[in-house]
Amino acid sequence: xxxxxxALVLATLTVAARAELLIKVTEGRVDAVPIAIxxxxxxxxxxxxxxxxxxADLHRSGQFKPLPAKNMLSRPHTKDAIIxxxxxxxxxEYLVIGHTKPRDDGRYEVTYGLYDVGRQxxxxxxxxxxxxxxxxxxxxxxxxxxYEELTGIPGAFSTKILYVTHNRGAKLPYxxxxxxxxxxxxxxxxxxxxxxxxxxxxxxxxKIAYVSFENNGKPNIYVHDLASGQRSVxxxxxxxxxxxxxxxxxxxxxxxxSKDGNPELYMVNVNGGGLTRLTDNYxxxxxxxxxxxxxxxxxxxxxxxxxxxxxxxxxxxSARRVSFEGNYNARPDVTPDGRYLVYVHRRNGSFxxxxxxxxxxxxxxxxxxxxxxxxxxxxxxxxxxxxTQRRGTGVLEAVSIDGRVKVELPSKEGExxxxxxxxxx
Amino acid sequence: xxxxxxPLFAVILAGVLAACSSTPTEQDTSxxxxxxxxxxxxTTQPVQRPESTRPDTSSVPLTADNFHNHPSNYxxxxxxxxxxxxxxxxxxxxxxxxxxxxxxxxxxNNANAKLRxxxxxxxxxxxxxxxxxxxxxxxxxxxxxxxxxxSSSQLEVVSYGEEKPAAFGHSEMDWAKNRxxxxxxxxxxx
Numbered sequence: 030x031x032x033x034x035x036a037l038v039l040a041t042l043t044v045a046a047r048a049e050l051l052i053k054v055t056e057g058r059v060d061a062v063p064i065a066i067x068x069x070x071x072x073x074x075x076x077x078x079x080x081x082x083x084x085a086d087l088h089r090s091g092q093f094k095p096l097p098a099k100n101m102l103s104r105p106h107t108k109d110a111i112i113x114x115x116x117x118x119x120x121x122e123y124l125v126i127g128h129t130k131p132r133d134d135g136r137y138e139v140t141y142g143l144y145d146v147g148r149q150x151x152x153x154x155x156x157x158x159x160x161x162x163x164x165x166x167x168x169x170x171x172x173x174x175x176y177e178e179l180t181g182i183p184g185a186f187s188t189k190i191l192y193v194t195h196n197r198g199a200k201l202p203y204x205x206x207x208x209x210x211x212x213x214x215x216x217x218x219x220x221x222x223x224x225x226x227x228x229x230x231x232x233x234x235x236k237i238a239y240v241s242f243e244n245n246g247k248p249n250i251y252v253h254d255l256a257s258g259q260r261s262v263x264x265x266x267x268x269x270x271x272x273x274x275x276x277x278x279x280x281x282x283x284x285x286x287s288k289d290g291n292p293e294l295y296m297v298n299v300n301g302g303g304l305t306r307l308t309d310n311y312x313x314x315x316x317x318x319x320x321x322x323x324x325x326x327x328x329x330x331x332x333x334x335x336x337x338x339x340x341x342x343x344x345x346x347s348a349r350r351v352s353f354e355g356n357y358n359a360r361p362d363v364t365p366d367g368r369y370l371v372y373v374h375r376r377n378g379s380f381x382x383x384x385x386x387x388x389x390x391x392x393x394x395x396x397x398x399x400x401x402x403x404x405x406x407x408x409x410x411x412x413x414x415x416x417t418q419r420r421g422t423g424v425l426e427a428v429s430i431d432g433r434v435k436v437e438l439p440s441k442e443g444e445x446x447x448x449x450x451x452x453x454x
Numbered sequence: 455x456x457x458x459x460x461p462l463f464a465v466i467l468a469g470v471l472a473a474c475s476s477t478p479t480e481q482d483t484s485x486x487x488x489x490x491x492x493x494x495x496x497t498t499q500p501v502q503r504p505e506s507t508r509p510d511t512s513s514v515p516l517t518a519d520n521f522h523n524h525p526s527n528y529x530x531x532x533x534x535x536x537x538x539x540x541x542x543x544x545x546x547x548x549x550x551x552x553x554x555x556x557x558x559x560x561x562x563n564n565a566n567a568k569l570r571x572x573x574x575x576x577x578x579x580x581x582x583x584x585x586x587x588x589x590x591x592x593x594x595x596x597x598x599x600x601x602x603x604x605s606s607s608q609l610e611v612v613s614y615g616e617e618k619p620a621a622f623g624h625s626e627m628d629w630a631k632n633r634x635x636x637x638x639x640x641x642x643x644x
Contacts, residue, residue, distance in 0.1 A: 197622065224617035227582060246572075247612055248585075269589055269613060272582040285582065290593075292586040313586040329583055336583055360580035373580050380578065400624075402580055421624055447581065 056435035061094040065121045070106035070128035082168035086186040091434025185407040189451040196443035234454045238273035277323045285315040316360045321367045329359040364410040371404040395432035405450045416446040518626035523547035532644040539633040544590040558602030567642030573613035576629035585615035
């Protein structure tokens, strides 16, 4: 009987989790900060458990080690009820307490505070009054605030991840979706019988650009407004229309076209006008990313033989090579401060994410899987999300820029690939 | 004496073939393949395909390394609809020449026929770079057909990179099957 109940519970859990990405921290920092997040008063009765979401967020950053609730000696909900000693003896440095209460107007009141256990004082406290639908947003906002208070870096928990899924055998196997950074609240933007590629966010997060082969099997570049669902074709030239990337001012895209016989970089206005060619050589030029300064574009080029990373000055069209390790470096992305490049590096037949420090000139491999692709940097520069393979299927994983934290985000069905981390929203 | 003449003849024949086709960047080593010369002489076609001159493929084991150039993948007619490529290569394999010449002949004789050349890559490497690489494969087939005299208006190139694999596994053999150009008639299918 017990077994049957367990099986039923498991089956129910599986159904509930199927469509969403589940997250597992595979490698955290050894110096992760111990923090006790006491389950908020009223969380169990609320439709979303705010304190559990905060705990999962901070855990997933790899920089915090939340104390399991079952190990807590006391579970205060108010400032007056805190017994600091109970948390100090468990080695905790910080404490979060609060409550989630339904209000008469149908909204909720979420109040919480962050406390320094060693100094026995409140660092800050604040209150929100979200609707039911906003409870998860509030939880992520709390995580962001705590993360920034304790690390000095803005949190990226309120951001989204855009990605492509492939369910072989489905009527519309290719889907473009986005979800919260923790994998919840999946929304499908486009379903298609033909491939969808290279999704990219506008700098304000309101629009996306991507490549879809839905028009008679040919690649067109679309710009899609997320709120209205309206979209327009930016490019449908003969040959390749690929790899769109937004300018920091949101006015232009750099794209790859092969209309003249060879893949070259072009600049185009978001409305499709003002097409300008940026590169001109016999090699492949593609996979461009706009640098934060708006004056440079980092891209993949085979002009020296195999693929390498190059930096193009948009004003004078000069390009210089920036990657020199190995014979395969491709698909760069850049941190918001412009200091680090992340790209795919091949070594002994294995494809890994590498991080190049443009200031110090160092290069490090930060992943140990072997089919990594499409690295995308979080808007706070802390983590890189990328596509790889586990058990023969495409999954998403994330790694910190310094390689010390690793997080798995396995999907329950189909392949997931080409993640693009949103800007701050 | 016989053992001396034969290789010499083979060298001459290979030279003639190379001079005729002008496309191959790879040496056409199948010197016994005389049907290639038929297609050079214009519309004259053998009533019956000389099967006896086709190499005996049963003795050559099929491996991931020779898959692209294995005779069993190409029947010398327009029934061949997939051309395979070696790793990191966009060279049309010699074993596919006869089939491609058959397509060229068909296209020249059927002006309404339109052929879409769909380039594909294996899953290794980055996606947009693979789109570019697979376009080069489709362009290599396009060039081969153009050299045979096919009108450019009958040919169209689309490249899918690694987005539409033919084999879904992750072995060397799966990858060999995915490095390909598919010949897809969008009009006037033979």
